[in-house]
Amino acid sequence: MTNHSGHSGHGAHAGHGGHAGHGGAQPGGLSVSQNGYTLELDSTIRTPGAQPVSFRVIGPDGRPVTEYTPEHEKELHFIAVRRDTAGFQHVHPVRDEKGTWSVELSLEPGDWRFFADVHPVGHDGTMTLGIDAAVAGPYDPRPLPEATGIARIGEYTVALDGELLPGEASRLTLTVSRDGRPVTDLQPYLAAYGHLVALRVGDLGYLHVHPEGEPGDGVTAPGPGITFMAVAPSAGTYRLYLDFQHNDAVRTAEFTVRTAETTPRPDAAPQAAPVPVPEHGSHHHGDHAHH
Incomplete structure (x- = not known):
C-alpha cells in the first residue's frame, strides 16, 4: 500500500487511486x-x-x-x-x-x-x-475469530472476496447487503465509501487502506461492492476492520484473513536443487515442500 510520503517506514496507505506501493513495505504503528x-x-x-x-x-x-x-x-x-x-x-x-x-x-x-x-x-x-x-481488571482474552469471509452486523452482511498476498498487491472486494438485498446507496465516510484498517496478528502492525475511486468521481458506485488494493508486508494472519456508512450510521465489519501462498515469479532466483536421497531411502525429504 502506497503511503503518502513514499517511504516504506511510514504508516501504509492506499490512496483513492488504489495504486499499490512497494511489496513488503513495513507496517506502521510498531x-x-x-x-x-x-x-x-x-x-x-x-x-x-x-x-x-x-x-x-x-x-x-x-x-x-x-x-x-x-x-x-x-x-x-x-x-x-x-x-x-x-x-x-x-x-x-x-x-x-x-x-x-x-x-x-x-x-x-x-x-x-x-x-x-x-x-x-x-x-x-x-x-x-x-x-x-x-x-485494570480481570482480563478474559478472546480467541481469534475464524476466517470465514463473512461478517454480520445486525441486518447487514458483508462478504469478503479476494486473497491477501504477502509482498505483492492484491484486490479485495467487500460487498454489503442488508436483509439479503445489495446495498446500493452507501454514504461517503471520510471521503470514501469504505474505510479499511488491517492489523497483523502477533504484533498489530498497522496497514491503513482506502478503496479504489471516490464518491463523486463519476465512476465509483455507492455499493454494494467496495474494492481495495492491499499489500501484506509478510505472510501470516491479519484482522480487517471495514467502516462503512448507511442510513446515517457508521458500522464496522470485522474479518480474520490468512495470507494466500504466492506463485514464484518467472524472474525469481532458482531454488537450490533437492539433495539426492538413496533409492530405497525411507524418507524422501526432497518431496516435502514448504507449505
Missing part, C-alpha cells in the same frame, strides 16, 4: 516514536469503562504539534484495539490550541494498543505512531 515525532499518552494505565483519553504528538522541537495536514477529511485518525484484536474503535479526537487531543473511548480490561495516524505540517508524509495502554 513504534511510539518515529522521525522525531513521539506519541505521548496522558496515562498508560487506565480503568475500565467509558472514559476520556488525552494525548499529544510531540514534534522534533520537543513541543506538541499544533499544525497538521488533513488526510481523508481529518487532521488525525485514532484507532484503539485490544491486543487480542477485540474492541476495535476508530475515532476522531478534538485538539485544543496547545496541541492536546481528547476523545471518548470504551475500554475493557486488558492490554490495548492505541494508534495515531497523522501528517504534521512540515513532515513529508503521513506516519502512524503506536503506544500500549493497560486497562
